[in-house]
Amino acid sequence: MGKIVYLRLKNKVEAKLHQTIKLGDIALVSAEDEIRKKLMNTELYEIKKEDRNIVIIDVFRVIHQLSQRYTNLEFQQVGPNQTIINIQKPKKTSSMVFVTLIWLLLYIGAAMAIMNFHYDVSMEEVQQRLHYLLTGEEVKHPLWIQVPYSIGLGVGMILFFNHLFKKRINEEPSPLEVEMFKYQQDLDQYVILHENKLVKDQSKDDTSNS
Template sequence: MVYVGRSVYIKMRHRVQVRPKEKITVGDVAVVFTSKEEKEKIESLVIYKVNEKDQNIIIIDVMRIIQAISREMENMEIQQVGPTQTIVEVVFERKRASLPFFIVVWLLLFIGAALAIMNFHEDVSMRAVHQRLFFILTGEQDETPLLLQVPYSIGLGLGMILFFNHVFKKRINEEPSPLEVEMFNYQQDLDRYVIINENDESVTHIDER
């Protein structure tokens, strides 16, 4: 990219994380394109300081960056590229979960998932289906057709692994799972909501006019 005169190109990041009481600089929330000397100066400009009144989400608007650059550097042509806001997430120190609490939650999730699967199979009469299939294949009646039930149970577990595309923390391949896609779409909708409702610069109340 070729720069003409004193120009700076600003591209806001989508989401960044900071610690409580930390100073937020231009370089934290935006990608800066300009000459090397001016880039270092611009990136070091402080535009916000996280205080105790802030919650876990702060919206930094590009106008805040433009004002900071204009105050410090005269005759600078500023060009904004891409999104106009950055979501700043304040990450507070989290307490480590105790082992008994982890075990209790794990047991509740395990039992709940097992009951959900069993109730689904009962609703669709899976046992009767297996018995019928076993009779069609072998010509014999069997109340517990393990020849079908065991491979089906193994296949059910493997199918869930393939569906979620994870074995514990290890990803099977680079393709996102349907759950990850839904979580991504939910996060995008949540980010848009936060940008609209939490950005003070984009909201004007009638009593403020």
């Protein structure tokens, strides 16, 4: 019985086109230093143009390749069963005109949403009524209520999203970040189920056998 080597695949990594993926790029290895260094440099896969955006590396394939090359070692898997490799593409410089149009679209859309909400709940009438209850006077534009309310609305949104431009206010994730994290998890699970080449090959084999 050979020496035991423990492998833990990383959930997600990034790579470039034509990059050769080594074991150390996608996994954590627990073994003796000499064996570990040798394993970390073991080449497993080369990113090809046909792979497009995503490649799934399955732990079964990894162990199969390693077992053929290192017959004196026994490999044990710990953790995730697949690694998602996102293939990076050269970034294009964004046009200022395009960025400005997107910014205006988002700004106007957010303003319309807030205005429509206030119209639906009759916010102006509520503020006028509140002013009357507190002062006994009827005023069309109670600015001493409306101005602090508008400032508070902006501050509240900053605190809710936990960001001021690119600066994070504290380490607690915002509700938007939590929802994006959940969405990314569902997306990764979908990709694993539909893009895993091992699963595709098995499906082809089952079809041909039947």
